[in-house]
Structures are given as C-alpha cells and as structure tokens.
Amino acid sequence: MAFMQKKSGNRGAAWVVALLRWFRRHRRPMPWRDGPTPYAVWISEMMLQQTQVATVMPKFAHFVMRFPDVQALAVADEQAVLKAWEGLGYYARARNLHRAARKVVSEFGGQMPCTADGLRALPGIGAYASAAIASIVHGEAVPAVDGNVLRVIARFRGIADDIMRPATRQAIYDFLLPHIRRVNPSYFNQALMELGALVCRPRKPLCGVCPLAKACVARRTQRVDKLPVKSRAKAGPHHDIAMAVVHRRGRWLMARRPAQGLLGGLWEFPQGRRGAGEDHAAAVMRIAREETGLRVRVGLPLPTVKHAFSHFRITVRPMACERAGGRLRRGHAIAELRWVTAEELDALPLTKVARDVARGII
DNA sequence: AAATCGGGGCA
DNA sequence: TGCCCAGATTT
Numbered sequence: 001m002a003f004m005q006k007k008s009g010n011r012g013a014a015w016v017v018a019l020l021r022w023f024r025r026h027r028r029p030m031p032w033r034d035g036p037t038p039y040a041v042w043i044s045e046m047m048l049q050q051t052q053v054a055t056v057m058p059k060f061a062h063f064v065m066r067f068p069d070v071q072a073l074a075v076a077d078e079q080a081v082l083k084a085w086e087g088l089g090y091y092a093r094a095r096n097l098h099r100a101a102r103k104v105v106s107e108f109g110g111q112m113p114c115t116a117d118g119l120r121a122l123p124g125i126g127a128y129a130s131a132a133i134a135s136i137v138h139g140e141a142v143p144a145v146d147g148n149v150l151r152v153i154a155r156f157r158g159i160a161d162d163i164m165r166p167a168t169r170q171a172i173y174d175f176l177l178p179h180i181r182r183v184n185p186s187y188f189n190q191a192l193m194e195l196g197a198l199v200c201r202p203r204k205p206l207c208g209v210c211p212l213a214k215a216c217v218a219r220r221t222q223r224v225d226k227l228p229v230k231s232r233a234k235a236g237p238h239h240d241i242a243m244a245v246v247h248r249r250g251r252w253l254m255a256r257r258p259a260q261g262l263l264g265g266l267w268e269f270p271q272g273r274r275g276a277g278e279d280h281a282a283a284v285m286r287i288a289r290e291e292t293g294l295r296v297r298v299g300l301p302l303p304t305v306k307h308a309f310s311h312f313r314i315t316v317r318p319m320a321c322e323r324a325g326g327r328l329r330r331g332h333a334i335a336e337l338r339w340v341t342a343e344e345l346d347a348l349p350l351t352k353v354a355r356d357v358a359r360g361i362i
Numbered sequence: 363a364a365a366t367c368g369g370g371g372c373a
Numbered sequence: 374t375g376c377c378c379a380g381a382t383t384t
Contacts (some may be wrong), residue, residue, distance in 0.1 A: 233365090
C-alpha cells in the first residue's frame, strides 16, 4: 500500500530526529499502545477526546473488560454503554461509538476500516481520530492534529494566528505532512502529543528540557507565554435548579433524559430551573407536577450541588419529597419515569449531579 | 464560523 | 475561579 512507511531511521529534519529520540526516552506507558489492536486504539482515542490520559486510564480498562471486542459492543444496549461511559462526559461520544460498532459489524463484517478516509466515515471519528488510529495501527502517514500539536507547532513556528480557525489548523497540518512521510508516522504523531502533554504544556512549559528548543521560534522571540493565540468562549450564565427527590416505600422516582441533547439518555432526579423570584419549595412542587404528574409535599433540603458545564453553571438544591397525590405522567423534558430501588438506581447511567445527590441519601 | 456537548485537573 | 484536555457534530 502506498501510505505504508517503514521505520526509516533518522532521515527526518533535525528537529524531528530530536523529537523522536526524546519520545523513545520519555514516553508514558499506555495500555492501549501495548501491541495496539484497532479496537483498543479506537476506544482509547474516543475516550481521549477532550479528556486527559490519567482520567482515561481506569475507564479504558473497565470498558474493554466490559466490551472486549467490536462484536460485544455492537450487541450491547445503549444504556449499558452509557453506564460504562459514566463520568467521562461528552456522552455523544459513547452513543456514536455504539452506532459505529453496529455499523462495523453490519456493513464491514466486524473489520474496522484500515485507512484514515475509511475510518472517517464512522460516527464519532473525525479528522483527528481517523489520523491517530490509522497512523498508530497501520502506519499511515497522516498528521493527527490535536490540541497538543496545535500548541507545540504554534510555538515552534511562531504562528500567531488563532488556532481555533480551520485555516490555521490546515496550515499546521500542511507543515507536518512532508515530515511525517519521512519517519515512523505512529511515533511522529504520538511524540508531538506527548511533548505537548509533558514539556510544551499550556502553562509553565519546560523549555529547558525541550528537544525542539534550539529551533523554536517562540523561545527565540520570547513569546512562549503568548502562544498559541486562542479565541476564548464567553463564560455562560448561572441557573438555580430545583430538584424533587421523591421517596416512597424504599424506591426513588428517577427520570431519563431525552436521547438527544445535553446528557442524552442519562438518568437523574426530576429537576428544572427555578423561575426568577420564585420560592424554592414552590418551584420543587411545580416541577414535580409538570414533569412527573405528581403532587408532592416538600420536606427537608438535601445538600446543595454545584456543577459547571462548558457554557453555563448550575446550583442544584435538592429537596426530599413525599407523594401527596396525582398520577405518574411524564413531562416533555423526560423520556421515561421509573420508581427504582437503591440497587437499581446504582445500575442506571447517572449524571454527575444525580450521582452526587444519590451519594448523600443512600 | 459559531454553537453544542461533561467532567476532571490544575494553578 | 479560569483554562485546558490525544474533538466531533450540528447549525
């Protein structure tokens, strides 16, 4: 195949040679890189999106134990996959992974596509992940440009353009392409990412031990702390959330969120935004009535939980409630209502807020 | 091009 | 607190 490259020794540019030598010495062991299989690398790359290596490590071990191969993943039901993903966030990754597994089994006979272009057609695999998997598993010479690589190259080349712009990312990809063709593509991609994680860090980079320091433009021009340039998202608003923790004869009333949108498919205690100027207990009663159909008596407050999402923050004030009448009937913001025991609750895929609240009452 | 989509780690 | 993290998808 044309894209296959043999390890070609030190035929790269001087900075590439230094980079690869540094990588061989300082790379962190990662279980999914140990005799990498397409499935293991795929799972790891999905988990590693916007998630640090240390966070992924235990989750990866548990996930591949629970779903050892693409067939096992394909036949699982989505709630089980979400449960194994619990706590990782960005749950669309888990839903896409599950859809992709079914597609691999139904359309490709259980075989992952071998090329970056082929991988790119699977749900959840975009420009970065397709390049990472194809280079690591099959040695395809295609740059995997993630946040680390953007930062490393923006500094190394003194690029002051906004790295959030597609044109800047393309320019960095174009810069890397001729270099990756000359060396081991798997090592090249991993080395740049590992350098970004360990040395060329966002804050307090370790330029003194950096293998690229000699030719680094940011270092020469004293702009290391100014690069990369990144457009910032504005801080979102804050909401007060009223939550009804309804307990009845050893069971709690839980609600499953709609499959699409924020925290899709996850379970939580019925909740909603408190209106401006609305009394909190009144808000709990209103939300219980609107979302569950029940009339409730509001009891004692449970410990407050704060949580920050990407674009807004919430303060959740859960209140213990008793059913005072009414018939169960789900509101528009709920896909399913269910009375569950403590053990059943523990088996559901929960939001972080729901987990925090549950810990306080069970 | 901009918005949406979590949760953990760190100064 | 604010920023970052081996980003992808939708609008």
